[in-house]
Amino acid sequence: MEAKEIKSTVSNLEKSSDDVTILKLLNILNDGVKPSEKLLRETKVGVAVNKYRTSSNNEISSLVKKMIRSWRDTVQAEKSKKKTVSPVNSPSKEPPKENKFHSGPRNPKIDGVSTDVYDDSTRNASITALYTALAIERGDEGKHILKVATEIEKEVFRDEYSKVNDSYRNKLRTFVMNLRNKKNPELRDRLLTRQIAAEKFVKMSPNEMAPEALKKEIEKLHKQNLFDAQGATEKRAVTDRFTCGKCKHKKVSYYQMQTRSADEPLTTFCTCENCGNRWKFS
Known part of the structure; x- marks a missing residue:
């Protein structure tokens, strides 16, 4: 890929918000970019890609880490090669x-x-x-x-x-x-x-x-505790109108709560009385 094409792809990447498009553009860069120090400096593609290193989408974060590592190693090898063939006038203060x-x-x-x-x-x-x-x-x-x-x-x-x-x-x-x-x-x-x-x-x-993994685990526990706390304080009703997605039983207890703005529908919190599976919907 030429620098102009890379810059265009980077621009589209920065405007994208859905994971499918982001992954598609990252793969295009992964396949098309032949990294060099000059190219990376000119296009700033490394900076743009690195922003997705901590993406919650494991496929995206793994691909980005692989790309950055590969580009870094390639550029480093390029620098090392230049250093090897150039004359050394004085000892370097920093190791190779x-x-x-x-x-x-x-x-x-x-x-x-x-x-x-x-x-x-x-x-x-x-x-x-x-x-x-x-x-x-x-x-x-x-x-x-x-x-x-x-x-x-x-x-x-x-x-x-x-x-x-x-x-x-x-x-x-x-x-x-x-x-x-x-x-x-x-x-x-x-x-x-x-x-x-x-x-x-x-x-x-x-x-x-x-x-990040620990933050997500803490957030998950917090949501679960909130769910449990809400379940303990709300009056539950048992119905056969809902089907458990896990065990397919129809004996389900539920309660409703306003979790968003007043003009939004109530959120329904369900618990399967057979297997204990929990879910919610609006």
Whole structure:
């Protein structure tokens, strides 16, 4: 695909709202884009596609992760090849970038990055811990990860009135633990792709930082508890007008409640008296 065609497809992608169209356009990009650093910079297709990384549709999120990983590896290989054939006039202060994509752990020492930003050893140690947590399963440049880690530490330090105290240490420990969670790659990604600014991140609650899967589970439990609470307080009637979709029995208890605006129909909450299956409709 030419850059103009990619830009057109990206434009259509950003205007789409249904999963079927989004998936179709993502597959077109996946099949047609031959990634290069220049092409990705010119079209910004990587930025547009990455927005769907945390989609609630598993097929979309899985495809996006596969695309981003493939494009990143291809561009990295392109950079490495150029670096290999070009003359080396002086030793590089940063190790070859291909080393940053290994499956093992990353930290400032391995990446050749110095975290001696301040005269305070505690603050520097905090930046090191943040860097190591942010770098888990990531291929970003060390300088970029260091910048984000430094910004986060700076915001925490500022919140504690420019003091290194117990509150400062506890906050940093909490943020590092959340970032180190291997089941929460979305949080690291949102920080490193600038979807979340450091100043916003340090104000987030544990629930806001939780992995998407856990958030959905919490929401599901909340809805179930709400359903149970509503069922306990409403007077139920038993009827044979409804059929259970699970066991096909017709002995169903139900109650109705206004859950939306007054001009909308009532919501009917049903429970099968035979198997306990629950459902609702308006």
